[in-house]
Amino acid sequence: MALDPMLDQITLRQPDDWHVHLRDGAMLQAVVGSTARVFRRAIVMPNLRPPITTVEAAEAYRKRILSALPDGIPFTPLMTAYLTEDFASDVLERGYREDVFTAAKFYPAHATTNSAAGVSDLRAINGLLETMERIGMPLLVHGEETDSDVDIFDREAFFIERHLVPLMNRYPHLRVVMEHITTQEAVQFVETGGANLAATITPHHLHINRNAMFSGGFRSDFYCLPVAKRERHRLALRRAVTGGQPCFFLGTDSAPHSRAAKESACGCAGIFNAPHALESYAEVFEQEGVLDRLEAFASEYGPAFYGLPLNNTSITLIRRAQVVPAIFEGQIDAGSFEYLVPFHAGEMLGWTVSLDQ
């Protein structure tokens, strides 16, 4: 990583996004460029309608992503399988061996967007977990308890205690990524785990605490799952990403929903941060005085965990302030409420990705 002596630009190995929602159809078309213009690869979440539960569906989705890319952008979508209780182990293994599935995503049923087909009882997928442990296929976990008696702000911590600790005891060699962690408990769990346990951390959970959702009224733009937590958790996440530990790496969880969908009677969870994700992380690393650690978090620890080569391309961030537009330029369709509000809308960010490499 080249740090300019005046620190007015940083060139780093091109990063990857280890957790993104690219959607499908018109939404895919509108958002994929934002990810692909900065990230060389991305782990693509499978929670479509219907979810990606076959090798063929993942291959077809990969092709749709590639054909939605703006001309000439090199970008590799890494596909994931959506685990259901009747997913067959041999299908999962074939998809992994044929390089279609990079990993498999575990959603507890009803935990989040399009998770109804997820897993209600972890014991029902023992066979799949055994297979994954044997072949070295990573399990990507949405770690939230869904029992309605458990307070929404405690769901991640409960999930770790009730489900993740026993699961990792049963499958000690299973490679596990706790996705989008939001709590001090998760930070501690992951940093004291073995080399087969890691976590992704989003930009929004580094910038906002739960107050953001209620500041001056109900602010659906800041509603995502797992929901943002108290300030002490945000600070623990900031310490985790800036601490230079390889078990924490970049995963934006960029999850676009139109303004109309976010503001409906049952507003959707998800924050669309793809357009300024790298700048958003850079801001955090700078505020914490460790810009020199951004590259490892963004571009090295992820591939190392997944056993993939590092990218050999680079990207430059320039210290040039920009105001994030109130509305994302890429239109979903002509409808007046069918637009996306990006994370940091209307705010000033201190860094800008240079597009003339």
Ligand code: DOR
């Ligand atoms: O906020 C979220 N949005 N969390 C998730 O787990 C899913 C995602 C989505 O797909 O919209």
Ligand code: ZN
């Ligand atoms: Zn997600």
